[in-house]
Amino acid sequence: MNFKELVTFIAQSINERDYQSCEQALIEGYEYLHQEEKSPVESVEEVSFYRFYIEFFTRFIGSDNFDYDKVMLALSVLEYYGAEQLREFELIGGLEQYCDIAFYERALDYHPNSLALLLGYANKMEEIQKYDVAIGCLHHALSVYPEANNLRLRLWDLQVNYSKQLLSKEILEEGEIDILVDYAVQTQVHSVIEDLLNQSRFNLSDKQVNELSIAQYVAKDIFDLEECVTLWEQKWSKTLLSAQAGIYLVDCFYSCGMLVQVAEVMEVIAFKEVIPVDMRELTEQYVEDFFKSYSCEDRELVVNYYNYKALYHKHQYELDLALKYVNVAKVVVEEHPSILLTEGSILTMMRNPEDETALGVLIEAAYKGASLPNYLLEMAHYYDMLGSYHDVLSLVNTYHTYSLPTGESLYLQGKGNFGLGQYRQALKPLEVAMKLKEDSPYRLSINFLIMTLCRYLNDTPKFVEALQYRLSCFHVSRPEHWETRNYYVVFLYEMKAYEQCAKLIVQLHQINQLSKSNEAILYYLVDAEYLSSSEMQLPKVTEAMIVQDPQDIEDYRSNALYYWIMGNNLESAKAFEAAADFSYEKGFYLARAYWRTTYDESLYEYSLALIERLKKEDVTSVDYQMLYWEQNIYFRNDLAQPAYDSFKELITKFPVTSMRKDSSVSHYAIRQKINTEKLGNQSECNRYLSMYTSVFREK
């Protein structure tokens, strides 16, 4: 085997992960190259041999054949031939226990953005307690690899150690105090902040005191929002704040939904002057100085700042403005995944199904490294906007395999099922969401969805439960509390949940908070004996109570109810019909009007007009009883043809209800026999007669 074949063999065995034979071949090759008498070897092969040599032995340092000097010798051979050595420096830089500082300085000069080298250098600097250089080094590494979150732990460690080192110094320069305050704010270490605030020798400015006290405050276990707001208004808002301290506060306020304060804090955040960093200027002698003076703002804080700006405007529904801030952020830091996610969510909120940029932006965010759970939720929101609920459900299911359910994900799951018409399934996740996670901002949306679902399912008790939750969201001391309760009285009345309505209305009546128009409902409930008249002791309903010049639905409704109680069917029906014009619940009011007229045989034409209108405007609220009465009215007034058609319609629409008993079948048959007789259709008449007798006989 000549040398060329040997190199090919090594490459192959590394590729096949056959490390044992690889090691053997490397040792043999090394010995061969250092023999005195050997046939000449081509430089290309020698270079690639030494590359493999470094690659192998830097990985398997536990091997008996590992020798650091030999590895360095291999590196110098590469240098001699002038070959690329980036990767080799990186590999050797991983051997922290062997390398010295000079090696790292040389290596960083070649390859300033290598994570392995930066880490190795930072560790070396930590060992000799040059914490400032190490911190600069890690800051730089984080600006190149923002995703390397594990570095933040190391950085925190270094910052704590450095601030302790500085604190123990007798005399501090001004620049050092600034750095000390910065690090104390970032690390939030209690003892350091205390020392800084309590010792007079530091001469801190107001701004620095504020920043320190913010850091101290947000690090506390118990967080009191009201206290925080007062502190902000009286103390912290008086000076500018650094990005870190400002973001702490914004975070606090945002998570509590205090958007006004968020905007205020944003105003006072001031960024450090950013010193442009050009790694190309880095040369061996200056490596230490370079990292010592490294003072770029943490990129993530800048991103966070713009992200919050955009989110703030998103919540105010100023979507164009929000997009503007996203674009500014994109100029400052290009293509950051969280910025892209925010942009996607804003575009989704714009609700433009034909515009596909939102989808494009979200997919882009995925490729730029947005975390999978966040991406899945945003996509689910997007498909929810499009109305394709199957996709929403499958996305949420995938989300639940990566993360525990949150209010948001459960809301989307419920919404998806709701959109597909699976009401029972939809209710399950929503109810869970209501029980869990107190602080979910989706609670009100969830609550609303539950109310809608219960209406569709005709589940009045659950509906009322949801309603009560909604009522509890308004604080008793606020005026809207009573307004909302009055509003829900009407709501329950229109739901025909009279018993629940009665409970609520009594409470309101007892503390004199019942609105004028709702009094009519109270009178009605007493009249219909949902409430006992002896307990309530209301005055009798008289003409005086009628609103003379009715303007809106409330006036018409109360008039209708008063007329009803007084027994004036025609006026009552007219008022109900007028109320229907104003209401979203047309079917409910038209039905009330219709039932008034059926009491009075002389109003049959009006009655028929009303049922006609009901069928036209809200066919879903037409029930069996109404149709039966339509037929009845025709029959009583000798209108044979419409009576015949109407009964047929009733049978086809409600076959189960109308045919469930023999007596109703015989009733149907005898009615249709009379109708056909009147129309002169003898054969049909006979058919109905035989139908009638057959039922009769079986009895």
Next chain:
Amino acid sequence: MSECIALGSFLDNPKSISNGLLLYYFQDVLLDTPFGLDPNNEEHVYDMRRFMQMHQIKNSKSFRVFLHNLKKGEYFHANVKDIIEEIYHFDEVAFEKHLEQLEGAYLKNRYRLLYPQRYAIVGYGILGFNYALYSLVCRIGGVVGYITEKEVYTRHCELSEFISRVFVNGRELQENIMLGIQFYEASLQANPTSFSRKGNYWNIVRELQNDQLNSNPS
């Protein structure tokens, strides 16, 4: 090396290895108890069941199988090890080329996450994350009676031995757990220092560190 995080604190109280993960996944946890969650708290039981569902643990048997495999270094760790083997020898150009052949944004993200760290973790992958998850699943299994208090204790004694074999200091271990979470969520998003705790493992770790510093000032 580091005066802030000593491995000793993990070895004295091995179940504290999963404290960070407990805080990350659950609310109002009881860090000092063996199970970490309250069996009488409905929310805790619900969350815990959902967590088991996430990892397809349906009963006591699959619970034990899952634990066994985690300890052996299956699942996530095995996945990371394969990827590292695959990309260890690539230089940047070759890596970019390799990345182009992969399909799916999230597979690519995982490769991109591991690439700059490949030299640092080639020895132990994300074994630390595996161990932390082992400890977490082992502890919360007690909530529904898959495991007794005593067994939790003995399993953790054994675990601390495994940990001390692989990791030199506590920082390395904690960094490894952080990397594991990021790998699991296929995320390249940075976690800056901020207040909101939800979904931000780094904040939780920082708070734990701060607590530790405050309790024994050196």
